[in-house]
Amino acid sequence: xxxxxxxxxxxxxxxxxxxxxxxxxxxxxxxxxxxxxxxxxxxxxxxxxxxxxxxxxxxxxxxxxxxxxxxxxxxxxxxxxxxxxxxxxxxx
Numbered sequence: 001x002x003x004x005x006x007x008x009x010x011x012x013x014x015x016x017x018x019x020x021x022x023x024x025x026x027x028x029x030x031x032x033x034x035x036x037x038x039x040x041x042x043x044x045x046x047x048x049x050x051x052x053x054x055x056x057x058x059x060x061x062x063x064x065x066x067x068x069x070x071x072x073x074x075x076x077x078x079x080x081x082x083x084x085x086x087x088x089x090x091x092x
Contacts, residue, residue, distance in 0.1 A: 012057035030072035
């Protein structure tokens with residue numbers, strides 16, 4: 001039996017810190033690691049780890065501008081060829 005496309009994304013958001021990052025990015029549109037560190041009381045390496053995991057799951061995309069990398073929520077689902085259901089859901 002194959003997994004549904006959304007299982008990886010929902011599983012990735014099962015970590016509380018990642019859910020906070022996701023909600024923060026929903027509110028801000030895009031942010032750097034340092035901006036997220038200022039909002040969530042975690043270290044920069046920890047935030048970077050969570051962002052990397054979220055990006056690998058297909059939840060986020062990144063855009064490099066000079067030395068800064070801006071992260072934002074990916075609006076298109078990489079598995080379903082359509083809008084990502086999580087980009088429309090509010091968790092708070």
